[in-house]
Amino acid sequence: MQRILSAYAYGAGPRAGCWWDETCDLPKLNALQGDLSVDVAIIGGGFTGLSAALHLATQGVKVTLLEAQDIGWGASGRNGGFCCLGGGIAGDDALDSRYGRDARLGFRNAEKAAVLFVEETINRLGLDVDRHSKGETEFACRPKDMAGLAKMAKRTHENYGVEATVIDQSDLAGLGMTGGPAFFGALSIPIGFGLNPRKLLAGFALAAIDAGADLFAASPVLGVARNGHGHALKCPQGVVNAQQVIVATNGYSSEDIPIWLASRFMPVQSTVLVTRPLSNAELDAQGWTTEQMGYDSQNLLHYxxxxxxxxxxxxxxxxxxxxxxxxxxxxxxxQADFRKMFPAWSTVEISNMWSGMVSLARKKLPFVGEIPASNGIWTAMCYHGNGVAMGSYAGKLVADMVLGRATGECPEVMTKPLTKFPLGRVRRMLLPPVYGQLMLQDRF
Incomplete structure (x- = not known):
């Protein structure tokens, strides 16, 4: 495998301290031993791969999933647990300019459908995922940001068919939403909810196994080659021969599995902390008692x-x-930003911290489809930090494509192949100037 970051980024260090690992067990999986022949092989055991495996297995497809580490070891098992709108970061104006209004509405509908897909799956499987929050709220960090939130509110009904609520600054305290320095208002959209991502992963994995999928851990795919039956996936202790392949490795992808992926995604790190349980007195002291999940209006946002x-x-x-x-x-x-935004908790113990990688696309949109000229290698990836909903949904969408049963649910803009970033394997050199510019914009 060829990856663009140091070995440390793909090792145990960034994951050490992940809170979710302490909350529930995952199915114990064996490593692949020997050779197999299947209809579909899936590389990657996160939301996308597990969702695809579950969907294919329930359709009677012989499917094998190969995970290099353990189920959910990548971003799926160490994210913030926001099942929310998102997946791309292209704005409405950019989508209208590039693709037209209808294509924009098609993508916005897919964002909503992704959240509903996860909700329906949770209900159908009877999963307890510690669900909470009625939608998601964006908080204005500066007075001028309220104009942008007001504009977003007007577009919300057109994009998602629901009404957004603009919250004045004077009303935040009464809703238990007091940060410090103070937010200047907020916008709530009633789509989405918070959850424990590890519990969702466990539910997906157990359901896929029950449906007949074979899941293997500690089975990294070292190479994919064409053969007379489709594709041969080489692992340390065996080979899987598959007619079709789904690559579901997202921010942890390799540049050469398959080679087409080289330079077509940008892995970006995100860091998360979790405090010890807070008392009612501590919550009251900060004025934050809401279970509403939120994020702020900065370009380099906090969630x-x-x-x-x-x-x-x-x-x-x-x-x-x-x-x-x-x-x-x-x-x-x-930690410093947390203490600044929630100063009443400046001495509260932080029990867990960890980091993981999300994946960005140059066009700022996810991709779901067959890799060009690959003869049966498919991928779904680049969710821009919103993979709980969109990653799970994309797994179902790519599974339908593999089956030749695409239902039209996948919007046009998500079927356009990824384009390359400049600079090849050193493309992360593009990040410092971009981050610097965004940080400067966030100050004013």
């Missing part, structure tokens, strides 16, 4: 939520470089 067990989760952009020193500095910045 946060009070979880049902009264722990507070807070996340933000991570390190630009990879390595123990960069990881330490990213965690220090995250």
């Amino acid at each position: 946060f939520r009070l979880m049902p067990d009264r722990r507070f989760l807070f996340g933000m952009r991570g390190a630009i470089r990879s390595g123990p020193r960069a990881e330490m500095k990213a965690r220090q910045r995250t």
Whole structure:
């Protein structure tokens, strides 16, 4: 495998301290031993891969999933647990300009459908995922940001068919939404909810196994080659021969599995912390008693939520470089921003911290489809930090495509192949100037 970051980024260091690992067990999976022949092989055991495996297995397809580490080891098992609108970061105006209004509405409908897909799956499987929050709220960091939220509110009904609520600054305290420095208002959209991502992963995995899928851990795919039956996936202790392949590795992808992926995604780190459970007195002291999940209006945004067990989760952009020193500095910045935004909790113990990688596309939109000229290798990836909903939904969409049963649910803009970033394997050198510009914009 060829990856663009240091070995540290793909090792145990960034994941150490992940709170979700302490909350529930995952199915114990064996490593692949020997050779197999299947209809579909899936590379990657996160939301996308597990969702695709579940969907294919329930259709009677012989499917095998190969995970290099453990189920949910990547971003799926270490994210903030926001099942919300998103998946792309292209704005309405950009979508209208590039693709037209109808295509924009098609993508916005898919964002909503992704959240509903996860909700329906949770209900159908009877999963307890510690669900909370009625939609998601964006908080204005500066007075001028309220104009942007008001504009978004007007577009919400057109995009999603629901009414958004603009919240004045004077009303935030009464709703238990007091940050410090103070927010200047907010916008709530009633789509989405918070959850424990590890519990959702466990539900997906157990359901896929029950449906007949074979799931293997500690089975990294070292190479994919064409053969007379389709594709041969080489693992350390065996080979899987598959007619079709789904690559579901997202921010943890390799540049050469398949080679087409080289330079077509940008892995970006995000850091998360979780506090110990907060008392009612501590919640009252800060004025934050809501279970509404939220994020702020900065370009390099912060995301946060009070979880049902009264722990507070807070996340933000991570390190630009990879390595123990960069990881330490990213965690220090995250703690500092948390203390600044919620000063009443400046002495509250932070029990857990970790980081993971999300994946960006140059066009700022996800891709779901067959890799060009691959003869049966498919992928779904690049969710821009919103993979709980969109990643799960994309797994179902790509499974339908593999089956030749695409239902038209996948919007046009998500079927356009990924384009390359400049600079090849050193493309992360593009991040420091971009981050610097965004940080400057966030100050004014």
